[in-house]
Amino acid sequence: MKAASAIDTKEQILNVAEELFAEQGFAGTSLRQVIKQAGVNLSAVHYHFGSKEELFRAVVAKTAQPIVKKSLEQLAIVEAREETPNVETILEAFLTPSLQVFIENGGGDRSTNCARLMGRCRTEPDPIQKIADDEFEELCVAYLDALQRVLPEQSRNELDWKLDLVVAGLIRVLSEAGKSNALIQDNSPEAIQVAIKRLVNYFAPAMRSH
Amino acid sequence: MKAASAIDTKEQILNVAEELFAEQGFAGTSLRQVIKQAGVNLSAVHYHFGSKEELFRAVVAKTAQPIVKKSLEQLAIVEAREETPNVETILEAFLTPSLQVFIENGGGDRSTNCARLMGRCRTEPDPIQKIADDEFEELCVAYLDALQRVLPEQSRNELDWKLDLVVAGLIRVLSEAGKSNALIQDNSPEAIQVAIKRLVNYFAPAMRSH
DNA sequence: GTCTATAATTCGATAGAC
């Protein structure tokens, strides 16, 4: 029993830091808050991660990578089909993994950590903002390429800011999940399917606009 | 010459704090940064505002109120016309003041302070988030009422999250203004008119979707 | 109203024992 406690410690720090960084941001979270809630020693943070900023990097990577991976897989599936995908299909592939992760994690505050973390990174000055941008760059390029094939009459610049607004909307919808007037009212699979459908119907004509 | 220096001091603090809070957030900005860049004494902040949080409140109010006022006026103008407004007209009234303020302030970083400030508030936990929500509540209710009349078949809840995504997009577009792939490439009146038109065309069909 | 001085905490990071 009780396997290598070092791993437990490192993972415990990551989990608590994810929660606190998502809730309070980088500057608003102190390492002492993290270690207190994680029940570990302050030096353990520096031993396992080196610094506060490196811990933040690790947290962002941990929450982003599963979603990026699934989203790329979804796109590959869509593009492997015989028929040419339309905007709706691509948007559905883009949105589904993020909302799927939401219910997989139970639908509570913890399920929105990635979205809230991204929302924070996108408002931060450059050392922090770049951390999140780098994690999602490959994903955005892949989807922009796919959208470019479906909407060849639009310039890359145009598709760029339009997809950026989809991302902004996705982050916002997930960050607000559970609140009174939110799109996502509960974490049932049916509610998530409805949310995906509504977001697709919302953003598909927007992507086609000029 | 050199009128009441007290007013200069207070305004100087407000201006610098606006810049720094927009760039670095509430927790990421220290009062000592503010007073250093403003060239005033630390005690002047507490004398004029009482605390860091009260200073933040004052900054948010200062940047938000002109835009809220103009947006409400725009809506009143639209609704005073004879013909019934459509979704495009209402969205244009909603977006125009924010983008107008952008060029009025010269189009530099300073012009996006309000948007970046709102982007920050909307990701913060509740004491801070509520500060911005309160400033814009009247505005949102007025526009939701207007949209409800034009789109009576949609529920209030539906219009609510849809307008919330418009706000998220507006904040994002302004925060990114000037960057390489942004919608707003420069601060010429023509570029702003194009941006307004594209945002209206982007979000109008989205608002109508189901 | 503006200043100096300082109280009272808190911060990230590190040295060194075990």
Next chain:
DNA sequence: GTCTATCGAATTATAGAC
């Protein structure tokens, strides 16, 4: 790997002279 102890610097806020 984990701990205690602590450094050095930074933080908000206030007391009190001018």
